[in-house]
Amino acid sequence: MGTNSVYEEWIGWHTSSRNGERRRRVAEGHGHAERLFAESVWWPAFHHFSNLHPEYEVVDFRDGVRFLDFAYIHGQIRVCIEIDGFGPHRRDIDRKQFSDELSRQNQLVIDGWQIIRFSYDDVKEKPRRCQQTLQQLFGRLFGNAESGEGNLSVLEKEALRYVSRNQGVARPGDLFRYLGVGRKRGNALVQSLIEKKWFQSRGSTQRVRAYRLKEDRSVTF
Structure with missing residues (x-):
């Protein structure tokens, strides 16, 4: 089975097992950058999508709901993976949004999450470097x-x-x-x-x- 088929099966399972906004986020919010990461970085690095969740829902520090691009959850290990594009969202973000984003990230750390962020450019142009970063992180987290x-x-x-x-x-x-x-x-x-x-x-x-x-x-x- 090729990478595309495995990816489609993985996304299809997450879509069919959810409902409401959680389902819509996978069906509509999981876009080109996220798919590129899954197929060009995660799959070559680990050859499976086990324990990796796209558009993962978390309760934020204001008791609202946020979605992580990817969440890897295995036992007590929780890793948030974000793909950041340098587009209008980044260039035009205001001070309030900037502070809110930092508070969100801080709260995830307090709640026990490891956070890894990749730029879209690195995912597209330097996938091997991204793979090595993940392999080093998980090697340290899992140890022996x-x-x-x-x-x-x-x-x-x-x-x-x-x-x-x-x-x-x-x-x-x-x-x-x-x-x-x-x-x-x-x-x-x-x-x-x-x-x-x-x-x-x-x-x-x-x-x-x-x-x-x-x-x-x-x-x-």
């Missing part, structure tokens, strides 16, 4: 806690997907650049995968040339 597939963190699963797509082998530098991590953090991540019996190294102890997916392992997530 269980994340749906055994005890693999988000970054560990992404490392396994990358190696699987490259015929089961990858050089350290290529893998670390793809994940957007430095050598120290990358080595720690790979060592964790070796200890969990997903990876085996090729080369000497002092100089590892590549990492290979173990023959008895297959990546299905």
Whole structure:
């Protein structure tokens, strides 16, 4: 199933499972910028839309209702993702609206939300940078806690997907650049995968040339 089909199925499910204003927001408010993010940033980064909610409704600090562009909710982890376009809304915003927007964001933080904001230009022109930002965030949030597939963190699963797509082998530098991590953090991540019996190294102890997916392992997530 292609990305477009998965996206349509995901949006269709959220539309059909809602009613009233919540349904209208998904059907009409989820526009080009949001779809571009979902297909060009989120999907390539994680290859699923599990726990990601478009146009998510929250009660604001004035007991009104607001909608987040995206909300990722997994256990106690809550991440708000906003896509900001540099258009009339940004250029023409008045002082009252500006203050209201900051108060809204502050209240989300107080309520336990992590907030990530991307410009539309970065989503369109620098999607890989946006992917790395998300992968780094979720890698930090999940750490080595269980994340749906055994005890693999988000970054560990992404490392396994990358190696699987490259015929089961990858050089350290290529893998670390793809994940957007430095050598120290990358080595720690790979060592964790070796200890969990997903990876085996090729080369000497002092100089590892590549990492290979173990023959008895297959990546299905």
